[in-house]
Amino acid sequence: MLLRDICDWLQGEVLTGREKMGMEVQGVCASDLMSHVLANAGEKVLLITGLNNLQVVRTAEMSDIEAIIFVQNKRPAPEVLELAEEKHLLTILTPYSMFTTCGILFKNGLRCGLDDGR
Amino acid sequence: MMDDNKQFKPLKLYFTVEQGDFIRAGEASSKIKKVLSQLGFPGSLIRRVAIAAYEAEMNIVIHSWGGELEAEIGPEHVTIVARDRGPGISDIALAMEEGYSTAPDKVREMGFGAGMGLPNIQNCATEFIIESGEGRGTVLRILIAVKE
Ligand SMILES: Nc1ncnc2c1ncn2[C@@H]1O[C@H](COP(=O)(O)OP(=O)(O)OP(=O)(O)O)[C@@H](O)[C@H]1O
Numbered sequence: 160m161l162l163r164d165i166c167d168w169l170q171g172e173v174l175t176g177r178e179k180m181g182m183e184v185q186g187v188c189a190s191d192l193m194s195h196v197l198a199n200a201g202e203k204v205l206l207i208t209g210l211n212n213l214q215v216v217r218t219a220e221m222s223d224i225e226a227i228i229f230v231q232n233k234r235p236a237p238e239v240l241e242l243a244e245e246k247h248l249l250t251i252l253t254p255y256s257m258f259t260t261c262g263i264l265f266k267n268g269l270r271c272g273l274d275d276g277r
Numbered sequence: 278m279m280d281d282n283k284q285f286k287p288l289k290l291y292f293t294v295e296q297g298d299f300i301r302a303g304e305a306s307s308k309i310k311k312v313l314s315q316l317g318f319p320g321s322l323i324r325r326v327a328i329a330a331y332e333a334e335m336n337i338v339i340h341s342w343g344g345e346l347e348a349e350i351g352p353e354h355v356t357i358v359a360r361d362r363g364p365g366i367s368d369i370a371l372a373m374e375e376g377y378s379t380a381p382d383k384v385r386e387m388g389f390g391a392g393m394g395l396p397n398i399q400n401c402a403t404e405f406i407i408e409s410g411e412g413r414g415t416v417l418r419i420l421i422a423v424k425e
């Protein structure tokens with residue numbers, strides 16, 4: 160699935176890393192627990208989260224996650240976006256809630272991106 | 278690099294990690310990750326080291342009074358040593374259990390405190406040793422073999 164399409168479905172605002180919009184992701188990891196993401200994220204996943212702090216960007220960096228969706232218009236502070244920019248991460252802000260965001264992506268064919276695929 | 282192992286000199290990186298510093302938390306692990314990438318290690322190895330180092334670094338920031346992170350990079354394995362000044366872990370077996378956490382609410386709100394960090398390090402590691410006890414510092418020795 161192309162990140163550009165995902166951004167459209169979510170009425171997303173691109174915050175950083177626009178050059179990655181043409182990239183593909185294979186699955187989704189939706190979580191507010193960073194250790195859960197670190198332990199279970201598979202390859203080429205998109206992270207959806209209700210958090211918006213520096214550690215979200217760090218966690219994505221360590222897990223080789225290249226795109227993050229911040230739900231419910233939870234816009235990260237400028238220093239968080241600076242770090243995301245530095246790490247070449249694509250970050251997108253959506254007005255939708257975690258539930259609706261996941262629902263929209265599921266309806267469009269995206270599936271679980273955790274290691275066990277469930 | 279992988280082809281001429283023999284010329285590869287082991288490299289040591291050293292970082293201090295402050296208690297409660299959530300701004301810089303992760304910088305040490307990030308630098309370790311960067312160096313491994315520059316040296317041309319395989320992606321899966323780099324990811325395992327980065328995740329283990331980051332969990333150890335976050336534990337120093339969250340649970341300890343401050344400490345240090347050390348990385349020794351050799352052609353066959355990468356070793357991460359995380360050392361802090363205390364307060365120590367009184368029951369190591371309990372701390373290793375998935376879901377056990379003493380993280381305060383403030384830290385949970387930031388996305389930590391699932392009690393998964395130490396088990397996660399164990400999963401990433403080829404060899405993992407914890408030395409700790411009440412009233413002393415904690416030392417984690419994490420060895421990750423390049424070939425697995
Ligand atoms: N360096 C340390 N010093 C003192 N106590 C520690 C240290 N590291 C871990 N602990 C103790 O062990 C527990 C379990 O650690 P672990 O990393 O598995 O989970 P956590 O840090 O609480 O949550 P998570 O890692 O999922 O965010 C901690 O809650 C804490 O009580």
Ligand SMILES: [Mg+2]
Pocket residue numbers: 332335336390393394395
């Ligand atoms: Mg932890």
